[in-house]
Amino acid sequence: MDKKVLQKLSYGVYVVSAMDGDRPTGCVVNTVMQITSSPATVAVSVHHDNYTHDCIVKNGRFAVSILSQDSDPAVIAAFGFRSGRDTDKFTMVKRTDFGGMPVIADAVGHLTCRVIGKLETDTHTVFLGEVEDAGMASAAQPMTYAYYHEVVKGKSPKNAPTYQEETPPKQDKPVYVCSVCGHVYDGDIPFEELPEDWVCPVCKQPKSVFQKR
Amino acid sequence: MDKKVLQKLSYGVYVVSAMDGDRPTGCVVNTVMQITSSPATVAVSVHHDNYTHDCIVKNGRFAVSILSQDSDPAVIAAFGFRSGRDTDKFTMVKRTDFGGMPVIADAVGHLTCRVIGKLETDTHTVFLGEVEDAGMASAAQPMTYAYYHEVVKGKSPKNAPTYQEETPPKQDKPVYVCSVCGHVYDGDIPFEELPEDWVCPVCKQPKSVFQKR
Numbered sequence: 294m295d296k297k298v299l300q301k302l303s304y305g306v307y308v309v310s311a312m313d314g315d316r317p318t319g320c321v322v323n324t325v326m327q328i329t330s331s332p333a334t335v336a337v338s339v340h341h342d343n344y345t346h347d348c349i350v351k352n353g354r355f356a357v358s359i360l361s362q363d364s365d366p367a368v369i370a371a372f373g374f375r376s377g378r379d380t381d382k383f384t385m386v387k388r389t390d391f392g393g394m395p396v397i398a399d400a401v402g403h404l405t406c407r408v409i410g411k412l413e414t415d416t417h418t419v420f421l422g423e424v425e426d427a428g429m430a431s432a433a434q435p436m437t438y439a440y441y442h443e444v445v446k447g448k449s450p451k452n453a454p455t456y457q458e459e460t461p462p463k464q465d466k467p468v469y470v471c472s473v474c475g476h477v478y479d480g481d482i483p484f485e486e487l488p489e490d491w492v493c494p495v496c497k498q499p500k501s502v503f504q505k506r
Numbered sequence: 507m508d509k510k511v512l513q514k515l516s517y518g519v520y521v522v523s524a525m526d527g528d529r530p531t532g533c534v535v536n537t538v539m540q541i542t543s544s545p546a547t548v549a550v551s552v553h554h555d556n557y558t559h560d561c562i563v564k565n566g567r568f569a570v571s572i573l574s575q576d577s578d579p580a581v582i583a584a585f586g587f588r589s590g591r592d593t594d595k596f597t598m599v600k601r602t603d604f605g606g607m608p609v610i611a612d613a614v615g616h617l618t619c620r621v622i623g624k625l626e627t628d629t630h631t632v633f634l635g636e637v638e639d640a641g642m643a644s645a646a647q648p649m650t651y652a653y654y655h656e657v658v659k660g661k662s663p664k665n666a667p668t669y670q671e672e673t674p675p676k677q678d679k680p681v682y683v684c685s686v687c688g689h690v691y692d693g694d695i696p697f698e699e700l701p702e703d704w705v706c707p708v709c710k711q712p713k714s715v716f717q718k719r
Binding site: 294336401427429454 | 507514542548615625627632639640650652666
């Protein structure tokens with residue numbers, strides 16, 4: 294079985310968010326799709342280990358922010374590679390609220406949804422949500438998962454369904470890998486010569502979190 | 507509620523196929539996503555009215571062919587705008603078989619799946635399938651739903667979750683709309699002056715199926 298073909302499925306890049314009591318939280322997912330047109334419903338797949346998962350189960354509501362090609366990389370850094378258990382992610386980005394649900398201000402648009410169905414798997418829950426509110430915020434191009442990988446050079450977080458462990462290619466010169474987001478440095482300047490205030494282009498973490506392999 | 511934001515979700519374009527006794531059948535969908543990585547599972551949403559839906563329910567298996575930007579438009583014409591009830595769709599395109607499941611030869615690759623879960627809605631079933639086999643057939647770029655709409659100028663079939671009824675824009679000159687696939691003719695040559703062997707660029711139906719609006 295050639296599992297690489299699974300990487301040829303096309304997706305967008307989204308932040309799925311929910312309320313944790315009074316505190317908003319969320320995580321990056323690529324798995325959002327519309328299921329029915331009338332009433333409008335969408336399915337969202339969230340890993341059981343994501344803190345957002347439990348908040349959606351508890352409250353029965355979630356929001357989807359559609360990230361754009363122009364979205365601040367800080368959004369993916371905060372929502373893709375940190376846990377809502379110990380990070381107030383929404384303090385790190387611009388936030389808007391719709392009907393009591395937190396969304397990313399810097400997005401193409403948002404959906405807020407009420408959970409009306411669920412499909413369980415060993416690792417992920419597929420939530421079926423009826424769209425309660427939907428709005429456009431920007432005319433920017435939606436970010437696709439292909440764009441994230443090919444242009445932003447981003448990696449899949451460990452909880453993503455599409456995650457596949459990577460072995461950096463064997464070569465003579467050392468490879469530097471971001472320990473936070475998995476980004477492999479491939480710039481022209483040797484890594485050792487990068488200025489000390491250089492940060493990971495994907496997750497904006499400092500040079501010091503990179504590991505030599 | 508601005509439902510247009512739902513059109514900003516990103517998808518691919520796929521043929522979901524199944525066996526109908528000895529006869530293979532299938533339909534175009536945009537709603538395929540990977541749910542878990544180990545074991546690999548994918549979710550596929552299919553309208554209850556699609557003949558393929560009942561064949562999947564009956565046999566508990568389906569295949570996914572990932573269409574490419576180079577896929578023969580005849581594939582979308584056959585699988586997107588005709589019904590398997592009265593059309594032998596797989597006689598109209600090149601077919602390959604994997605483990606007894608029919609797939610489109612002219613695709614990026616295929617998945618064959620065994621149904622292990624279901625999520626029901628009023629109009630669609632979301633099938634959860636465990637991937638039994640997966641293979642790559644071509645290095646071509648996967649067709650995205652955005653590419654299908656913007657470059658191929660294709661329309662959504664009525665059973666697509668993303669379907670929204672369109673009113674052709676009011677203008678002085680008459681508008682010609684394909685009664686099979688909804689394509690609105692927008693070429694430079696006046697429609698009346700097109701040669702009689704001209705066919706719809708999307709579904710390959712003859713000039714005679716176009717209606718003046």
